[in-house]
Amino acid sequence: MRHRRLLLVLVLVAIVAAYFLSGANEALTLANLQAEQVRFQAWLADDPLTVVGGFFLFYVIMAALSLPGATLLTLLGGALFGLGWGLLIISFASTLGATLAALIARTLARGPLERRFAVQLERINAGIRREGAFYLFTLRLIPLFPFFVINLVVGLTRMRLWTFYWVSQLGMLPGTAVYVNAGRELGNLQSLSGVLSPGLIGSFVLIGLFPWLARGLVAIAKRRRLARRYRRPARFDYDIVVIGGGSAGLVASYIAAAVKARVVLVERDRLGGDCLNTGCVPSKALIRASRVAEDIRGAGRYGIHAGEPQVDFGAVMAHVQRAIRQVEPHDSRERYEGLGVEVLAGEARLLDPWRVCVNGDTGERVLTTRHVIIASGARPKVPPLPGLEAIEILTSDNLWQLEALPERLVVLGGGPIGCELGQSFARLGSRVSLVEMGPQLLPREDHDAADTLRLRLEQDGLELWLDTRAVRVVPNADADGGHALEVERRLASGEAEVHRLPFDRLLVAVGRQANVAGMGLEALGVETRADGTLAVDESLQSVLPNVWACGDVAGPFQLTHASGHQAWHAAVNALFGELKRFRVSYRALPAVTYTEPEVARVGLSEGEARARGIDFEVTRYELAELDRAIAEGRAEGFVKVLTVPGKDRILGASVVGQGAGELLAEFTLAMTHGLGLNKLLGTVHPYPTWSEAAKATAGVWKNAHKPERLLGWLEKYFAWRRGAVAAGAETPRETKGETRRQDA
Known part of the structure; x- marks a missing residue:
């Protein structure tokens, strides 16, 4: 790669040197073009194809190498070809040359710059992915910004070259038209400054700024239109209302109370959310019990012979519930009220951006608040699998009410939850079959990590069905009765074979779905993304300026510590966002x-x-x-x-x-x-x-x-x-x- 870059540099240097040594730069002056205009037009009349082709190629090279003189060539094109043909030829030549300039900059410098400034450029590229075409278009409309600078700078980003091409084609068209039109009067021009008057430059600047201004005005108007539908309170009961008492909601409430803001936390079920009650704490307690069983089973390799462990599943689940009870005080109502958080039990619904209705055991109450933080979490996702409605499925929510160890357990999903629980039940004595649609376990991880885990799960007795699609749940035709999961496994040949996996219980672990319904968000215009999470920006703000979201309901990572990380940003941005906003970074998550x-x-x-x-x-x-x-x-x-x-x-x-x-x-x-x-x-x-x-x-x-x-x-x-002589020295x-x- 380095050799190719060096060769390209040498070629470019040679071309640029030839350009200046030949005196071409001195020939490209307004006076020379005016003096030679008649001869150029005679050449065009004698051999139009050669002149047009040569002009086009020369223009592309000039633009690609960012050589001075493109403006004069544009004037010459207007003089030779007229407004219509001149605009057509120069528009395509300039865009093609600009794209080549971006490609050259990308080839020579993007790699080294990304290695040196990876963090900074990643943030820039994130913006380019979202709205790069918009930014480039507005820059192209403003002739105050040299086009060759735009070519080189944007070329260093991750913008697709096709996007760069068509946006440049459209954005440069108005400015190109002005110069081509001026070229029709080439003989009467006194200087290049006469082409763009201060008034015309100002008009271009306004044209370029208009999309930005329009976008900002539209956003403001949209928010005000939404707010105008409701009566803003003259005063507020609270600084923040937090909806949801899971990891994100607890952290957001704690942060707000710590800076002496008045905050109320609304939870409809149990404080601690999924992490305490159905997720992190119970699963780790179960994993610990299963590891003890496996340690006993494998103690012989250390010279200690204990035999096959006797698993009392009821006692295992009692250990799980005991762990929940011991951690529970950390997330209790008493603790948070002691920290200055008012805790309400009930269902919360937004009546408008500033009013939250809480329907609880003591009746209905309307709270007025400056800001709302949505931290309503997520729930297990259940796929639309035929036959699933005929059985009681297990999820990470209801698993903890099991009273007996399933003899045959089928786990649907090879992500972290499926792998953790599948291995645990296998070690406790269940016969586990794990079905994953993708080619590997843990799809977000590299193959070597997934393969290492796969080998260990197989050693633990799990039957792994990778590259396998669940088709339906059917009654089990065997004498054992019960049900079976019908699956379709892809073979290396490309064909598919159908199998039936009998089970006593089916554990569904195919992901989680954000809890967004029932809070009045849709009526207020708070949008959701394609994956069902609430649409918020990098500061976790929704389309309503005082409604924020954090945790599983906001995504993209459904992790307890990610929820806490987001909650800090949501609380601080809500309380102090007028002074400074903090963008959430997941670089070191x-x-x-x-x-x-x-x-x-x-x-x-x-x-x-x-x-x-x-x-x-x-x-x-x-x-x-x-x-x-x-x-x-x-x-x-x-x-x-x-x-x-x-x-x-x-x-x-x-x-x-x-x-x-x-x-x-x-x-x-x-x-x-x-x-x-x-x-x-x-x-x-x-x-x-x-x-x-x-x-x-x-x-x-x-x-x-x-x-x-x-x-x-x-x-x-x-x-x-x-x-002595160093030869033969030992390494x-x-x-x-x-x-x-x-x-x-």
């Missing part, structure tokens, strides 16, 4: 799947980096090399870190293995505060610990980037000091691992 081995990641995966066109290096360290892992007999897994090529700055880290979620915290800290692998390598880690894997990974990266030339000089220097043992580069 960690995620953990609590299977065994655990699968943890922060930042980019390899797949995401390739999809975004980001160059990266991969450094991999196998936990089989870690002394603590060897001592504990838990050597499966690895640490994988993505860095900027040639740099130690971390783009992402994946950890698969024992306690991966705990080990990931060091990489999350490093990414959050801009610490590179050199800093991790220079940090003393206690021996023997799992955390040494982070330092060892940094050591692998350092070894791959050691200064070989300097080390060669040092080797000769020390040989000279010893009075010390190095940490095993690998670093490889991946260009986008």
Whole structure:
């Protein structure tokens, strides 16, 4: 890649040098064009195809290389071809040249710039993906901005070249028409400044700014039109009403109360939400019980023989409920009222942007508030599968009421929830079949992480059905009775085969659906996205300026810590947004799947980096090399870190293995505060610990980037000091691992 860039640079330099050395730049003056106008028109009359083709090609080259003189060529085109043909020829030539200029800038500089300023450019590219065409169009309309600068700058972004082309074609048309039209009077022009008068430039500026002004005015008008339908209160009872007492709602309420705002929290069910009652806490308690069973089952490899564990499922579920009760005070009404939050039990519905009606046990009450934060969470998604209505399905919501261990359990969905619960039930004694429509488990993770987990699940006895589509639920024809899940598995040949998986219980774990109904949001114009989450901007504000959303109802990550992260932003932006807004960043957001081995990641995966066109290096360290892992007999897994090529700055880290979620915290800290692998390598880690894997990974990266030339000089220097020849010197043992580069 570097050689191709160097060759391209040399070619471009040669062309530009030839342009200036030939004196072409001196020939392209207004006086020369006026003097040669008659001769040009004679050439056109004699050989129109050659003149038009040569003019078109020369114009494209001039624009592509950002050479001076394009304005004069436009005037000449107007003089030679007239307004109609001149506008047609020059419009396409200038757009094609501009696109080539953007492509040249992209080829030469985008890669190095993205490696150096990945974080800054990612934010810019996010804006380009959303509204890049709009920005480019307005810039093209304003002749105050040199077009060649726009070509080069936009070329460094991730805008599609086709988008760049057609937007430039339209945006440059008015300015091109002015110059082509002026070229018809080429002989009478005294200077280029006569083409664009101050008044005309001002008109173009207004034209260019009009889309921005119109867009802002439309947004303001839309919000005021919505607000005008309702009577704004003269005073407010509260600064913030928070709807939903899950992770996001609790954090938002706490933040608001901590800065002495008056806040009320409305919850229709139980405080703590899914995390406490049906998600994080009960699932981890169940996972712990299943790991104990597996430890007993595998104790023989440590010389301890305990036999097959006897699982009392009722006692296991009692342990789960006990964990919920012990954590419950952290999210209790008493605690939050002690923090200054007023807590109301009931259903909340927005009457207008400032009034919230709460229908609870004590009747109906209307609250007036300056801001509303929607934190209503999500619920398990149930697919429209034929036959599903005939059975009682299990979800992550009602699973915890099970009284008996299912003998045959089918899990629908190979994401984190399906894998965690499927492995747990298999270890407790269920025969588990897991069905996943995609080609791998954990679709968001890289193949190596998913494959490591797949091997372990198969060892635990799970029957995995990947690349398999659930078709319907049917009565089981076997003597056992019950029901079966009919599935269609894709074969390598492209054909499909149908199977029936009998079950006692079916666990549906295919994702979660945002809770948006019943709150009056649709009537107020608060929109939802295609995935059902509320449409909010990067500051978590909805179309109504005082209605915000955070947590699972806002997406895109349905994680407890992501909800808390968003809740801080929603509360602070609601209370202080007039002074400063904070955009939510997910760059260093960690995620953990609590299977065994655990699968943890922060930042980019390899797949995401390739999809975004980001160059990266991969450094991999196998936990089989870690002394603590060897001592504990838990050597499966690895640490994988993505860095900027040639740099130690971390783009992402994946950890698969024992306690991966705990080990990931060091990489999350490093990414959050801009610490590179050199800093991790220079940090003393206690021996023997799992955390040494982070330092060892940094050591692998350092070894791959050691200064070989300097080390060669040092080797000769020390040989000279010893009075000996360095040949045959023994090389010390190095940490095993690998670093490889991946260009986008």
